[in-house]
Amino acid sequence: MDAVPLMDAVPLMGAETPFDAEAASHEVVVPKRQTLPLVFASPHSGSHYPREFLAASRLDPLSLRRSEDSFVDEIFEAAPRLGAPLIRALFPRAFVDANREPFELDPTMFEDELPAYANTRSPRVAAGLGTIARVVANGADIYRGKLAFAEALGRIRRYYWPYHKALGELVERTKAGFGCCVLVDCHSMPSVGGPMDRDAGHERVDFVLGDCHGTSCAPVVVDSVARALQGLGYHVARNAPYSGGFVTRHYGRPEDNVHSLQIEVNRCLYMDESEIRRGAGLPGLARDMGTVIAALGGLDPAEIRI
Numbered sequence: 001m002d003a004v005p006l007m008d009a010v011p012l013m014g015a016e017t018p019f020d021a022e023a024a025s026h027e028v029v030v031p032k033r034q035t036l037p038l039v040f041a042s043p044h045s046g047s048h049y050p051r052e053f054l055a056a057s058r059l060d061p062l063s064l065r066r067s068e069d070s071f072v073d074e075i076f077e078a079a080p081r082l083g084a085p086l087i088r089a090l091f092p093r094a095f096v097d098a099n100r101e102p103f104e105l106d107p108t109m110f111e112d113e114l115p116a117y118a119n120t121r122s123p124r125v126a127a128g129l130g131t132i133a134r135v136v137a138n139g140a141d142i143y144r145g146k147l148a149f150a151e152a153l154g155r156i157r158r159y160y161w162p163y164h165k166a167l168g169e170l171v172e173r174t175k176a177g178f179g180c181c182v183l184v185d186c187h188s189m190p191s192v193g194g195p196m197d198r199d200a201g202h203e204r205v206d207f208v209l210g211d212c213h214g215t216s217c218a219p220v221v222v223d224s225v226a227r228a229l230q231g232l233g234y235h236v237a238r239n240a241p242y243s244g245g246f247v248t249r250h251y252g253r254p255e256d257n258v259h260s261l262q263i264e265v266n267r268c269l270y271m272d273e274s275e276i277r278r279g280a281g282l283p284g285l286a287r288d289m290g291t292v293i294a295a296l297g298g299l300d301p302a303e304i305r306i
Contacts, residue, residue, distance in 0.1 A: 024090060025089065025090060025091055025158065025159040025160075025162040025163050026046075026087055026088060026089050026090055026091075026162065026163045026166055027087070027088055027090060028085060028086070028087045028166055028170070029077075029079075029080045029085065029086045029087075029088070030080060030085045031079075031080045031081065031082075031083045031084065031085065033083070034083055034084065034085060034174065034177065035082075035083030035084075035297075036082065036083040036084040036293075036296075036297035037174055037175075037177075037178035037179075037180050037181055037182060037297075037301055037304065038079070038083075038084035038174070038181075038182050038183075038184065038293070038296060038297055039084060039085055039086075039087070039167075039170045039171055039174055039181060039182070039183045039184070040076050040079040040084060040085070040086040040087070040183075040184045040186060040293075041086070041087050041088075041167055041183060041184070041185050041186060041247065042069065042072045042073040042076065042086070042087070042088040042089065042186045042187075043069075043088075043089050043093075043097075043098035043099045043163070043185065043187075043247060044067075044068060044069035044072065044089070044093040044097075044098075044099065044187060044188075045068060045069050045070060045071065045072040045073045045074075045088055045089065045186075046068070046088070046089040046090045046091045046092045046093070047065065047068060047070065047090075047092055048090045048091060048092065049061065049064065049092055049095065050091075050095065053094075053095050056143055056144060056145075056147075057142050057143060057144070058141065058142070058143065058144045059136065059140060059141075059142060062275075062276065063136060063138075063140060064092065064094045064136060064142070065092070065276045066136055066137050066138060066276070067092070067093045067094045067133065067136045067137045068092055068093060068094075068276070069093070069186075069187050069188040070188070070267075070271060070276050071188075071270065071271060071278055071282060072186050072187060072188050072265065073086065073088040073186070074278075074282065074286060075186070075265060075270065075282070075285055075286050075289050076184075076186050076286075076289055076293070077286060078286065078287075078289060078290035078293055079293055081290075082290065082293050082294055082297060083297065084293065084297065085170050085174075087163070087166055087167055087170060089159075089163050091159045093133070094133055094136055094142060095155065095159070096131060096132060096155040096156065096159050096160050097129070097130070097131050097132075097133060098159075098160055098163045098164065098247070099185070099187075099245040099246050099247050100124060100129075100130060100131040100245070100246050101119055101122070101131065101246055102131060102156055102160060102161075103115075103117060103118040103119055103131060103156070104118075104119045104122050104124050104125050104130035104131045105118045105119070105120060105125065105130050105131060105132060105152060106120065106125050106128065106130050106132075106134050107120050108134075109132065109134050109143070109146060109147055110146055110147050110148065110149050110152070111146040111147065111148055112148060112149050113149075114149055115149070127196055128141075131152070131156065131160065132147070132152045132155065137190070137194060137196070138194060138195065138196075139194075139195055139196055167183075167247075167251075168251075171183055171251060171258060175257060175258055178301055179257060179301055179305055180257040180258070180259070180301050180304045180305045181257070181258050181259070182217065182221055182259045182260075182261065182296065182304060183247070183251050183252070183258070183259065183260040183261070184260075184261050184262075184263060184296070185244075185245070185247045185248055185260060185261070185262045185263070186263055186265075187242075187262060187263065187264045187265070188264065188265045188266070188267050189204060189208065189241075189242065189264040189265070189266060189267065190204070190267055190273060191203065191204055191266050191267055191268035191273060192204065193241065197241060198241050199240075199241045204241075204266055205234075205235040205236060205237045205266065206229070206234040206235045206236065206265075206266050206269060207229050207234055207235070207236045207237070207263060207264065207265060207266065208236075208237045208238070208239075208240070208241065208242050208263075208264040209222050209225055209226060209236060209237070209238050209239070209261060209262070209263060209264075210238070210239055210242050210243045210244035210245075210248060210261070210262035210263075210264065211238070211239065211243075211244060211248070211252075211260075211261055211262075212239075212243055212244040212248055212249055212252060213239050213243055215252065215254075216244055216248045216249060216251075216252025216254070216259065216260045216261065217252055217254055217259035217260055217261050218254050218259055218303075218304055220299060220303050220304065221259050221261055221296070221299070221304065222238065222261055224295055224296055224299055225261065225263070225292060225295070225296055226238070227295070228291060228292040228295035228296070229292060232288050232291060232292075234288075242262065242264050243262075244260070244261075244262040245262065247260065247262070248260045248261070248262045257304070257305050259304060265285070269281050269285050270282040270285045
């Protein structure tokens with residue numbers, strides 16, 4: 001596929017803001033000088049909903065927003081101040097999911113035949129949560145009718161590719177400058193496993209760290225984050241129920257000194273899950289994440305390099 005040019009960033013607007021076709025796909029917040037071999041990414045906190053998407057959906061805006069990792073970019077906002085860039089998607093996950101392969105698509109969603117290169121058989125597609133999702137997090141169907149493949153292709157070219165182009169450039173620039181890069185992919189999770197989850201009905205710990213079962217980053221990376229979180233009093237699990245998505249698997253190449261770690265934050269720590277509102281715990285959690293970022297940034301790059 002032809003390369004898509006990097007789009008200009010725009011300031012993050014308020015939650016639940018519809019946007020037009022010319023809106024930017026993402027924002028990169030950079031430090032005055034990058035001093036840490038870290039990159040932070042928030043692919044699911046975008047909340048700018050295209051008007052055409054809202055009109056095509058059978059769901060109300062609040063139901064669509066339940067698929068967001070709302071406010072996660074705010075939780076990790078200390079990263080640029082501490083010397084590491086932060087990239088955040090502005091488009092919502094329900095519109096196009098940047099934590100999927102480029103063409104994980106459900107053929108039942110489309111009125112025309114999908115190209116041969118589409119991955120139509122992944123577990124994510126089977127669950128209705130491909131690159132263009134069929135359902136929101138609770139399993140409710142998003143669309144009133146079927147889509148044209150051209151619609152999916154347009155979204156991928158306009159939003160998905162620019163986000164990943166910018167993310168890839170941040171990773172490569174960091175590796176070139178420090179000899180290694182640690183990409184932290186930032187997410188949130190419902191406080192209780194949902195009907196489509198392996199842990200349905202079970203309460204979750206505060207944080208889940210995913211390193212694709214030890215394959216996406218060096219042990220010292222995940223160990224340092226776990227120690228920092230536990231030192232702050234949080235309960236931490238590894239790789240269950242989330243071991244890492246496309247971003248973690250795709251960018252994590254420890255043998256090439258590029259490490260990727262997924263962090264899932266329990267939403268009950270910082271937000272009202274039913275109303276998608278910031279909670280009283282968000283400022284304190286953001287301060288704690290500053291401590292975690294500093295601990296991870298305090299690793300000697302020689303410890304990270306293989």
